[in-house]
Structures are given as structure tokens and as C-alpha cells.
Amino acid sequence: MDDHLHGDDTFPCFPYFSTPPPLASPLASSDDQHSPPLAAAFQLASPPWPCNPPDLSPQPMLPAMVDWSSPFQTGLAVPWEEETTVQADRNYGEEGGSGSGDKLNAKGATGRSGKKKTSKPRFAFHTRSENDILDDGYRWRKYGQKAVKNSCNPRSYYRCTHPTCNVKKQVQRLAKDTGIVMTTYEGVHNHPCEKLMEALAPILKQLQFLSQF
DNA sequence: CGCATTTGACCTGCGC
DNA sequence: GCGCAGGTCAAATGCG
Numbered sequence: 001m002d003d004h005l006h007g008d009d010t011f012p013c014f015p016y017f018s019t020p021p022p023l024a025s026p027l028a029s030s031d032d033q034h035s036p037p038l039a040a041a042f043q044l045a046s047p048p049w050p051c052n053p054p055d056l057s058p059q060p061m062l063p064a065m066v067d068w069s070s071p072f073q074t075g076l077a078v079p080w081e082e083e084t085t086v087q088a089d090r091n092y093g094e095e096g097g098s099g100s101g102d103k104l105n106a107k108g109a110t111g112r113s114g115k116k117k118t119s120k121p122r123f124a125f126h127t128r129s130e131n132d133i134l135d136d137g138y139r140w141r142k143y144g145q146k147a148v149k150n151s152c153n154p155r156s157y158y159r160c161t162h163p164t165c166n167v168k169k170q171v172q173r174l175a176k177d178t179g180i181v182m183t184t185y186e187g188v189h190n191h192p193c194e195k196l197m198e199a200l201a202p203i204l205k206q207l208q209f210l211s212q213f
Numbered sequence: 214c215g216c217a218t219t220t221g222a223c224c225t226g227c228g229c
Numbered sequence: 230g231c232g233c234a235g236g237t238c239a240a241a242t243g244c245g
Contacts, residue, residue: 142218144237157236161217170236219242228233 124184132156132171132181137193140169151175162191 127134140158148155153173160167167187174180 141216143239145219146235146237149234155235215245217242217244220240221238222240223236223238225236226234229231 121188122184122186124182126174126180126182128177128180130179132173134181134183135195137195138162138167138189148172153178160187160189162189165190 133140139161141161142156142158144157145154146157151172152175155170155172158169158171165187167185167189169186170182170184172182174182
């Protein structure tokens with residue numbers, strides 16, 4: 001399948017960046033009190049993915065509030081943003097992951113109701129971190145873990161917990177350098193970043209108050 | 214008690 | 230057609 005995503009050794013030939021991926025959230029720099037220079041660097045970098053605007057409209061998925069305070073030295077950047085062909089009509093996600101309950105019929109890596117393929121945006125990047133789970137502002141539920149070939153580290157599968165959101169992400173440590181975590185996002189969030197909105201709430205309230213005058 | 218995680222089983226696509 | 234590998238489901242379990 002997506003061979004470029006398989007195996008740590010085959011990561012696309014994009015050079016490692018000296019900074020983590022540009023953060024979408026304006027809160028990122030405030031959270032990242034340990035590495036303000038990096039926050040500045042994010043502003044300079046032209047993000048290969050669109051940034052989350054501070055509004056309530058559906059936003060392109062991206063690592064919005066990654067906690068970069070973790071001790072990484074060489075971050076990693078998104079080597080690619082691509083349209084990857086995936087099965088469109090998998091029978092999970094939209095149903096809230098509940099499935100039909102028929103274990104023999106409802107399971108499967110890909111949908112059974114058709115072979116039509118569609119494209120989902122994928123964003124992948126490397127980060128050097130001790131934490132596998134990066135705080136990107138969204139809530140994720142782990143739904144699987146799998147040992148992958150040519151890697152001693154398992155790959156974890158997460159799905160956004162938002163009921164109407166079908167964004168998924170995979171997290172795996174590189175075999176060559178276990179200090180590096182490769183995170184692959186698939187799909188686009190159709191809801192605002194929870195933490196971002198949480199943080200912006202006071203500001204919005206204030207703006208609302210001021211707008212009365 | 215509700216939600217998240219773990220984990221074995223199962224399904225599909227692909228290469229040979 | 231067969232086997233392998235990746236991806237997902239869902240019951241069991243853990244945790245706050």
C-alpha cells in the first residue's frame with residue numbers, strides 16, 4: 001500500500017529540518033515556553049499544510065498544539081503532504097466506530113461495500129520526543145496497535161474522538177532512531193481544535209463584550 | 214460508571 | 230490462488 005509510509009527506512013528523501021513543524025495555533029508559542037526560538041522559527045517556515053485559523057469553521061487538520069516542550073533536538077518536518085488513495089466507504093467512523101456488532105461481517109481493514117477509492121489528505125512528520133503522543137489540541141482514542149515489519153517498534157492507531165470527525169493518525173517510533181516519532185495524520189478535522197477554542201474562549205468573550213459598545 | 218487502552222481475531226489488498 | 234502485512238473491530242480490562 002502506502003509504501004512510503006511503511007518502514008522507517010523508506011521515509012521520503014526530504015531533509016530533516018532543524019525545527020519542528022510550524023505550529024498552527026497562536027497558543028503554540030505561549031505553550032512552548034522551553035523553546036521560544038523554535039516558535040519563532042515556526043513563523044518563518046512556510047507550512048506545507050494550512051494553519052488552523054482561530055475560527056469555528058471546519059479546519060484542515062494539522063498538528064495544531066503539539067507540545068514541543070519535550071526534549072527534542074532535531075525536529076522534523078513534514079516531508080510531504082499528499083493525497084493518498086484510501087478506501088472511501090469504510091464502515092466505521094461515521095457510525096461512531098460502533099460497528100454493526102457482527103464481528104464476522106463488520107470487520108476489515110477496508111470497506112466491503114465497494115472498491116471506489118477516494119483521496120484523503122495525509123500529513124506526516126518526524127519529531128524527536130520522549131512522548132509518543134503529541135498534544136496537538138485534539139482528543140484521540142487509540143483503536144489499535146500493530147507490530148510492523150522491519151521495525152521493532154509497534155505502530156499505534158488513533159482516531160479523533162469527536163463524534164462527527166473521522167480523522168485518524170498513526171504513531172510510530174523509527175527503528176533506526178527510537179528517539180524520533182513519526183506521526184501520520186489522515187483526514188481533515190471538521191470541528192475546531194478543542195484546546196484552541198478553550199483557550200480562546202476568554203478572548204472571544206471579551207470581544208463579544210466590547211462589541212456591545 | 215464512563216471513558217480510554219489493550220490485545221487477539223479478523224478482513225482486505227497486494228505481491229509472487 | 231496463496232501467503233503476508235497492514236489496518237480495524239470489539240470484548241476485556243484498567244483507570245479516574
